[in-house]
Amino acid sequence: MAGRSNGASPMDLSSPSAANSGGVDKGVDFANYFCTYAFLYHQKEMLSDRVRMDAYFNSVFQNKHHFHNKVVLDVGTGSGILAIWSAQAGARKVYAVEATKMADHARQLVEANGVMDVVEVIEGSIEDVDLPEKVDVIISEWMGYFLLRESMFDSVICARDRWLKPTGVMYPSHARMWIAPIRSGLGDQKMNDFESAMNDWRNFVADTDTNYGVNMNVLTKAYREENQKYFLKTSLWNNLHPNQMVGTPAIIKEMDCLTATIEEIREVTANFSLGINVDRTRLSGFAGWFDVHFRGSSQNPAMHEIELNTAPSSEDCTHWGQQVFLLHPPPRVNEGDAVIVSFSMRRSKENHRLMDVEFTYELQQSTGKRLPPVTSKFSIE
Numbered sequence: 001m002a003g004r005s006n007g008a009s010p011m012d013l014s015s016p017s018a019a020n021s022g023g024v025d026k027g028v029d030f031a032n033y034f035c036t037y038a039f040l041y042h043q044k045e046m047l048s049d050r051v052r053m054d055a056y057f058n059s060v061f062q063n064k065h066h067f068h069n070k071v072v073l074d075v076g077t078g079s080g081i082l083a084i085w086s087a088q089a090g091a092r093k094v095y096a097v098e099a100t101k102m103a104d105h106a107r108q109l110v111e112a113n114g115v116m117d118v119v120e121v122i123e124g125s126i127e128d129v130d131l132p133e134k135v136d137v138i139i140s141e142w143m144g145y146f147l148l149r150e151s152m153f154d155s156v157i158c159a160r161d162r163w164l165k166p167t168g169v170m171y172p173s174h175a176r177m178w179i180a181p182i183r184s185g186l187g188d189q190k191m192n193d194f195e196s197a198m199n200d201w202r203n204f205v206a207d208t209d210t211n212y213g214v215n216m217n218v219l220t221k222a223y224r225e226e227n228q229k230y231f232l233k234t235s236l237w238n239n240l241h242p243n244q245m246v247g248t249p250a251i252i253k254e255m256d257c258l259t260a261t262i263e264e265i266r267e268v269t270a271n272f273s274l275g276i277n278v279d280r281t282r283l284s285g286f287a288g289w290f291d292v293h294f295r296g297s298s299q300n301p302a303m304h305e306i307e308l309n310t311a312p313s314s315e316d317c318t319h320w321g322q323q324v325f326l327l328h329p330p331p332r333v334n335e336g337d338a339v340i341v342s343f344s345m346r347r348s349k350e351n352h353r354l355m356d357v358e359f360t361y362e363l364q365q366s367t368g369k370r371l372p373p374v375t376s377k378f379s380i381e
């Protein structure tokens, strides 16, 4: 469905690739994933996200003791911003590794900001790069939609295991994934879009038969499936207002970036219960988001802990927004009900940077009645 935007993503990660968790075709991965990061418009989008920028800025400058006279590795430096801040905070040496040609712009920025004696920009994949020494700090902005889309944390883990000193610290140091029950008008909108696509198809089938003598109706089922996936089974990007949450959010995954493994993030599963706290409403779906923390390590804690939060907010929106998983049809819920959820998120077989998500949910009404479980599957594209 490339070219038809459902608001799911500003980046095109949707084309199938040979990449998977076992063997990634680097050329295809570069074409599908990295290429977008070589554009300044995309780096600018991230550099304009105030919540993101303030969190990283404060994490570095309020914890200068982690940087002063230290060796830092910036994994995926992009424009070089985190490397420049690390140098300004007193680092002795910063290795700023970037897979794309954005490395050239980063080098220019480093020079223009007078930190070229400290920051060395290296163009290449972190997986392939050799550094002359181990580092005290790894800083990286690796988070994708709902934390794990893009699978960039794999590269940070690889860098950590190869280059971080045993006493080293990770920036950020911890990450969490959240899910909340929500109400939204998006469900009706997407169902209308789907129905109008199917009406359009029926007219097309009739016209093709009348005008050209070929009956296309045998393809109706396939067209329906294609459009169901696109309109109803793909998660949506949205910045929700907190009053769209109809119950208490749950943490479904917590990660210590110093010890997390690729195995642990390849598949995320969780069983949890969401208490409904709004009366007579619809459960339009679930929203997923993340937060990360900058706490240093237990050996070497931060002086000032900083949080970067992408939860629904009335003022602080981020470019990550939230991922919305819509239920069709949306069940009616009441205050005091509970939604019992069994959740899983796995990497897509076609593209390890995209995710397949499954919710099996059961509504437990406040009266004690329990409705039969329903399973809904989604792609995060």
Ligand SMILES: C[S@@+](CC[C@H](N)C(=O)[O-])C[C@H]1O[C@@H](n2cnc3c(N)ncnc32)[C@H](O)[C@@H]1O
Binding pocket: 034, 037, 038, 046, 047, 075, 076, 077, 078, 079, 080, 081, 082, 097, 098, 099, 100, 102, 124, 125, 126, 127, 140, 141, 142, 143, 152, 155
């Ligand atoms: C989300 S952007 C962050 C850019 C910059 N650090 C910032 O905070 O504005 C991630 C960057 O990491 C780069 N990247 C992703 N995986 C990488 C890898 N394995 N090796 C080197 N660079 C990588 C991308 O090309 C992209 O520029």
